[in-house]
Amino acid sequence: MSEKSCRLPAEKLKWACDPSIFNFRSTDEIGNLEGSIGQERALSAIHFGLGIQDNGFNIFLAGEPGTGRNTTIANHLKSRARTEPTPNDWCYVYNFAAPDNPLALSLPAGMGPELAADMKEFIDGVRTNIPKALESREYETHRVATIEEYQEKNGELFKILEKEVEGEGFAMQRTVSGLVVVPQKEGRNFTQEEYDALEQEEREQMDAHGKALTERLNDVMRQVRDNEKSLREALAQLDRELGLSAIGHHVGPLQEKYAYSERVVKYLESVQEDLLLNLDDFKPQAAAPQIPGLRVPKQEPNLERYQVNVFVTNDDHSGAPVVFETNATYNNLFGRMESVMQMGGVASTNFTLIKPGALHRANGGYLIVDAREVLMNPFAWDALKRCIRNAEIRIEDVLEQYRFMTFVTLKPEPIPLKAKIIMIGSLWIYYLLFHLEPEYRKFFKVKADFDSRLNRTPEVMQDYALFVATHCRNEGLLHFDPGAVAALLEYSARLVEDQERLSSQLMELTDLLREASYWAKEGGDSLVTREWVIKAIHHKIYRSNRIEERMQEYFEDGTILCDTDGSVTGQINGLSVITLGDHTFGRPSRVTARTYMGRAGMVNIEREVKLSGPIHDKGVLILTGYLGGKFALDRPLSLTASICFEQSYEGIEGDSASSTELYALLSALSGIPLRQGIAVTGSVNQHGHVQPIGGVNYKIEGFYAVCKAKGLTGSQGVMIPKLNERNLMLSEEVVQAVRDGMFHIWSVTTIDEGIEVLTGVPAGTLGPSGKYPDGTVNHRVQERLLEISEKMKRLLESEKGEKKEEKEER
Structure with a gap:
């Protein structure tokens, strides 16, 4: 396969959204988004979990932050709860038979405050x-x-x-x-x-x-x-x-x-x-003895025990309650008993000081909590399990069992629990609970999994436009024209590095809406256009890429060695991705390989000094399998090869450089130089198939930046796995450079295709005689390995002869 046939046209390097698919001039002309964007799987699970009333079918909303979990469940419950019956009020009253155990009274919605008012009027009359x-x-x-x-x-x-x-x-x-x-x-x-x-x-x-x-x-x-x-x-x-x-x-x-x-x-x-x-x-009491200088007030009968503590009240027309508890401490969830300090520092409490928690307010409706908050706060998770298991809410002094002394306190009557509990957390927390918490599966049987990416369908793209219109109205932002919405969708596809999917990281997209609106206002525009969205993206990158620019300076002044022109044997430019907090970028890394006589096999210098991770080590070991299966079918593989990432002083992980290392190794064995203007990425298996990798856009743009700084020659570019073609969402600058013929992107399926692009020499196909055609890369590698093997054989025979002579002399 020729080099030109592997070269990708500019049209394949990025998906461009056509603004004409939107039938509006401004998002101000369209309505609001009803529901959520995509997430059919999660919505189906939510509908099932909310509909089934059997015990234990509570819901865990799993997914990455920013995927719309909170907004989706809030919108869903808002409309659902409105049509459901309003739960009863709850009041605590004095228990005349057992004063330490206040009684819980259930009344129809709105009647709790009325009973309290009636009792107040009654007490005043008494x-x-x-x-x-x-x-x-x-x-x-x-x-x-x-x-x-x-x-x-x-x-x-x-x-x-x-x-x-x-x-x-x-x-x-x-x-x-x-x-x-x-x-x-x-x-x-x-x-x-x-x-x-x-x-x-x-x-x-x-x-x-x-x-x-x-x-x-x-x-x-x-x-x-x-x-x-x-x-x-x-x-x-x-x-x-x-x-x-x-x-x-x-x-x-x-x-x-x-x-x-x-x-x-x-x-x-x-x-x-x-x-x-x-x-x-x-009845009239005897006058208290008067103390000079101290006025003793008249003793009034204590009627506090006849009051009514309106614990939880609901508007009789509000429907089922929906409660978001953002600080899931024990007291905030399950209620508390407050105390009053009296003279002498003695704290006392009574039934009127019993306060409700979020679970009481959500009783008869829905409680939404953050899983991480529940697990981090002491006693909260165990108490929540008890409530679900026993179907009742108890208000207890949780620290009572940890005190050295026991204090007289109240034991309020428990309230029956009938609420749907919804926990929101990451997939990591979900799996942690699923495997390590025995009772978790009994109490949270419904998992609603929010995906971080959505299939790019016409319906989803229209929903994104409604999403933009909704946020512009709710937050007072400038509205977007079709070109701006199209730019937003392209940015969404860039986030997931997929031409066929869009990101569901709505938090990230919402921030871009706000920033684009800001820049449009700064520019005196009344409508956000594509240019303002692009400017917002550039400024967002500029605020975070100081380290990338500093590293780029090292490439420009030659501190970090990287050739972008000419050809060198056993040397190639690999590509890596660096993530620093909120910014990700790619950078080239020089990979060199040396081969010599020996039996040590592949020597991964990074592994020897413990700078490589297990996946990278695996990729290097695969090279031995590839070479053995291709060049050692009729004789053992006698070889020592050292592979190194030059000027690398930090850990290396991942197998995306395994094809790069193999190209350097084949060049070192064959003696055929590699084009330094081509950087390579992709993993490889033992059969020589090039496999897809991640971060392909960052890697390409990182090498382009170095080539641009050193001077574009028109022969430079990046070689990627063919399976990564759909992941290309390159910047407009790189796409234009490819369109102008100043930069190129090649995609290959096998190592043989890649080595031809890098050397300009055919790779060669194994013939019936077990030999590769003369002049091909594989033939020269085969000959070099044979040469090393013969030399090793002669050396071993010579050593044996010398030992034999020494033995005879003795």
Whole structure:
């Protein structure tokens, strides 16, 4: 195959978008983009994941940042959630049976704040009505009458007892230990001397009477205590009836209003019962002792426990909630219990200080979180798994298990979880979780994979135009004409290095929209044209290519050796790609090969000094397979060859230079010089087929820049694998140079094709005799290998002879 037949025309070096495919003069004339650009696979997975309601079918949006994952799911959920039912409100209230375990009440959407307002109104009424009722004359009259009734009963009992005691010659007297019965004589108490002077029989009779009267006194005291208990019960019943009359007309309507919720009705019953049991709090309290210089405020009853903590509320017309949690800490996801510092530095909490997390706000709808944030924040991932596994959300003090001391805290009632959780992350995180997290597959069964490149179809190109129009409107940018949109599409194809595909890195394209609009405004234009897009691209490169320009200076002043003219044996220009942060560029590297007699085989100098990676080492070892299969079919391959990247002081990886190294090696073996104006890239297999590589555009443009600096001769260019032709999206400058015949691009399929382009000498085909035609590259290589083999054979025979002579002499 001749050199000209391998040469590519300028039309194949770049895909050019025809602006006439767009039927508008400005993107201001077209509508907005509905949905996303392409991504049919991901959209199908999202539709399935959102539609299936079985447990565990949560979604993981996998893909590179900037591919529209957030925007796509946001747009999809925005329209979907609007048509779905609005979830219930949730409130936390005081648990009168177990104060440390606040109760969670579920109410229809929008009714949570209404219950809180009703309870506030109820509490305000209680604060006024109960004290007023307790201070009323009717209540005081009933209370006094009840007390007097029981006092009369007690007085009657004591009156009867007193008559019995006096009839027996005794009297009742009050002492420190209470009432006692003592014997009487002539209207006074017996003295000890008088008692001792009595006869034994009289003393025993007096003691028996005293004992009987004491028992009677004890019976009366028991009746008095029973009467006092009955009095307290009667007063409590009086207070209860008073309380019911004061608050019953408030509780009754509330129970009717919330009759649809049994738990709310029971809660209202508990509130009423607790108020009736604590009416003493509303009664006038004894005045607190006054301390000079300190004013002690009047003690008011604490009614905080009757408040309602509106935990989560939803507008009854808003549909299902969609929550983006950008900072996925434990508290932000699962809620928290806040504390109030009191005097002395003691922190206290109560049910009104329970705050919701993103999972509570998204309950009944959708929660979107960043996978990396969830995994980085302590406890968040394990807690999320528990919530999904148990289908409930618990608010806990996560640090409780790590403290040396246990503190009294709340244990709020868990809330049932029914939400679709969507995690967004890279493919690396997805595979990491899939393989290392046993329960991940149970909880995130749907993967929506966002591709970084899209097939270039007419529909996709029209969607790109709508994408431009949407961003111009949303961000107040200047609108684009068809030529500018076409330039944007060409830049998109350049990003993926494919003439048949476009990039889905929408973040990168959006930045270009903004920059092109800026330069158009700076230039006083009212519309972004192709020239402004190209200028934005050039300035974007200029801001980042300082290192590339500095390296280019080294090529120009000869610090880095690179011949772009003439021919040299065993020397060739290879191509590599360097990525420094946000900028990627190509540069040529001189590759040299030396061959000599020996049996060491291929000596990769980079490998020997540990500057090459395993893939590059593999590429060099493939060369041995190629040479052996082609030139050592009837005799062993006796050869030592050293291959080196000159002036390379950093690591080398990749096999894209393996064909380059093979060309240098064939030149060194054959003695035929290689054209230095042609740089080469491409990997090779053991059969000599040239395989495609990456970064082909950067490599070509890097060598073109060196040739331009040293002077274009019209014979320079780059040789690439034929399979890389569709990856060509070269700059307009390089394409024009090819069009003018000042630079060339060759594409080859095999090493034989490539060596002909580099040397101008036919490669040669193996004949029936096992020889290559005279004058061909392969023939000269074959002859050189045969020569080395014969010399090695004679040398070995000579060495054996010398050893034999030495042995005989001994």
